Amino acid sequence: MGMGRVYRETSKPSSSSSPSSPPLTTSTSVTDTVNGSHQFKITGYSLSKGIGIGKYIASDTFLVGGHSWAIYFYPDGKSAEDNAAYVSLFIALASEGTDVRALFELTLLDQGGKERHKVHSHFGRALESGPYSLKYRGSMWGYKRFFKRTLLETSDYLKDDCLSVHCSVGVVRSHTQGPKNYSIPIPPSDxxxxxxxxxxxxxxxxxxxxxxxxxxxxxxxxxxxxxxxxxxxxxxxxxxxxxxxxxxxxxxxxxxxxxxxxIYWDAMPDMEDLSCLNSKWASTLMSQHLLAASDRYGLDRLRLLCEANLCEDVAINTVATTLALAEQHHCFQLKSVCLKFVALPENLGGEFSLIKFSFH
The missing domain is CATH 3.30.710.10 (Potassium Channel Kv1.1; Chain A)
Known part of the structure; x- marks a missing residue:
């Protein structure tokens, strides 16, 4: 019996409990990249030829995203089976790491001043294939057939027997932001x-x-x-x-x-109060004058507000002056609205034929 009473008391909501839903908590997973780059200058290119297939010249190591990286240049190609007539270029993970995910870009710089760089990039293809994963130290990303050697040696990429390589690395990182433990309402700007x-x-x-x-x-x-x-x-x-x-x-x-x-309030005034007339026509007239004044004093936001107001209030007795203002102050959308209004069948003829001739 005692246990039964306890059960009923704990299962019944207290009179002070809120009938509303439990508070909503949120968290956000953020995935972004830590970016860095390294420029590697290779001098004495002609002397590196004949080093041997699979042998490379390495840059100094550089840090991006907490990992060490190095650029590997193979003057005689990385492997014979992939055609040793090409030079090979790779970026390698030079520190311990497991499943390091990153985006890469290898660029052979045009030294002739024409900005025709030879770029191989993984950044632009990330949406299709995602970042590249490197499983261990020494894992590489790059191209065995980066550039045909005979073309390279007659190009602007080779100058004074030097090559210049630029490498960009974007290491992918993810973390989860937990719910905020505070709630501070921020009022709008005043x-x-x-x-x-x-x-x-x-x-x-x-x-x-x-x-x-x-x-x-x-x-x-x-x-x-x-x-x-x-x-x-x-x-x-x-x-x-x-x-x-x-x-x-x-x-x-x-x-x-x-x-x-x-200028002071950063808001439109009450047009009818300013004109001392309680009518839509008076409001339109004030918007017309204010459009011209805003253009005169370089107040672009006010000019656009006036243009929007006038687009809403095109009428038979104001369209002619509004169209003239739109033409004078380069308000192209307002001009289009006025011309469409004039072209309506019920508005054709009479005084509007003069408008057509004036703005043809």
Whole structure:
């Protein structure tokens, strides 16, 4: 009876236990390569000829991925049965190791300045065949018929009786990353919010703009950091004589206000609030003006945002001016959208025939 009571008590969930699923844990297996390279210069090539089939000239050993490697060059070929008319080139594991997996590339460098190197690479074929496995010390990867000897001796690979070989090795390594023992939520960047509040507070302003009778205060460093045009105007060698008060011509005050809003907040302002009109047409009109202003001051992201907005809002009463803007400011997608809109059967004829002739 006692055992029965224990069983029932342990199998029944407590009233304080959570009905939700157990917490999810994760782990990740990471496989990558440790890369390294070695350049091996072979001088006195002509004197090495006749060394004998199967005999090699070895580079010094070099370390990649915790293993030692060496380049083996066979002037008379590695083996007679594979045609001794070729020179052979190999990369060898020079330290103890078992099932060392690696990618290789052997390159005979063109010394004539034409960059026509002779490359044999396993890196590019890794997706098809995977890395090459070396089972023990002395295991090799390479080519018995790397280059025909008669062709080599009349090529730009041989200069001043010297050859230059470049070898790249990528040793494959794998490890598993266990679950993290912490969870720290990272909030999104708020630098735009802080800069926006700086603009609204007016603290530290050191430059003023007069636009259509209104005065706007700003910070030179912020403007220069965001716009190459402002940077040249305020700090460049041809900077304006008076950088305390700058008069901006051919722009409405509301458009310049929207421009400053984006520069500081890194976000589009409310178009209807700026235009003081609650209509889609007013929003389109502001986007048109802001597109031109963004191009004028080199604000590429703002220009693309305006272009995207205008692509969404093509209408009969605004398409003509939008198309003209797209042509003037090289907005190719916006131009395409406008022309497709004009070509719709319900929009053909009338005032749109003028657009066709203008942009044919």
């Amino acid at each position: 630098i735009g919010h802080h800069l926006g509040q700086l603009l609204e507070s007016g603290k530290g302003t050191d430059v003023y703009f007069e636009v259509d009778g209104e005065i706007f205060a700003a910070h030179k460093l912020v403007l220069a950091a965001r716009s190459p045009v402002f940077r040249a105007q305020l700090f460049g060698p041809m900077k304006d004589q008076n950088t305390h008060l700058i008069k901006v011509e051919d722009m409405e005050a509301s458009v310049f206000k929207a421009l400053l809003h984006f």
